[in-house]
Amino acid sequence: MKTNDFPQANQLDNVHIISLLDRLEAAKKVLEKSEDIESTIEKLNNLEYFLRRFGTLKDLATHMLFIEKKMYILKEYLTVTEAADYLNLSPSLVYRLTSKHELPIYKPNGKTIFIRRDDLNRWIAKTRVMSDDEIEEYAATHMENLFKGNFNHKNKKK
Numbered sequence: 001m002k003t004n005d006f007p008q009a010n011q012l013d014n015v016h017i018i019s020l021l022d023r024l025e026a027a028k029k030v031l032e033k034s035e036d037i038e039s040t041i042e043k044l045n046n047l048e049y050f051l052r053r054f055g056t057l058k059d060l061a062t063h064m065l066f067i068e069k070k071m072y073i074l075k076e077y078l079t080v081t082e083a084a085d086y087l088n089l090s091p092s093l094v095y096r097l098t099s100k101h102e103l104p105i106y107k108p109n110g111k112t113i114f115i116r117r118d119d120l121n122r123w124i125a126k127t128r129v130m131s132d133d134e135i136e137e138y139a140a141t142h143m144e145n146l147f148k149g150n151f152n153h154k155n156k157k158k
Contacts, residue, residue, distance in 0.1 A: 013056045020057075024048055077106065077114040086120060097123075 028044050054060040072082040080098070084091040097103045098113060103123055106114040130138065 013058075017051060017056065020051065021048060073117075075117065077116055078120070080113050080115070083115045083120055086117070087124070 024044055024047065028041060050060055051057070054063055072078060073086065075082070078086060080091050080094050083103075084094045087094065094103070094115075095113075098105045098115070103115055104119050106116070108114065
């Protein structure tokens, strides 16, 4: 593909990136003489890597916004919308689970609902479904106990 086959906007973006990379290289050479060489060079190399990976500053900014939106996962307390996103459920279903008291909630101001991430993880773990192997093992153990007479009766007296 020829260079002039690209739209004008992409050529301008490429010129800006090349210019930025040239300035970064010049800044890198100047900073090599300073005391803080290691960390500054690492930061410049990281920036250069990201620019090469994402192509344009706009693409990099878009990716950073995406990451920023997903940072809620690190929070201890999540809003209903964040909890719904975390569980891959609709917010209305999360509201329903909270109204049925299946998920514990916190209301510090009496209105806004917060849910602890640990409570969400416990709720997920509580709804575990056994694998076929586990079911077979459970059934075999249960049958073995029945044949041995080692089963529990609710009315059995000690």
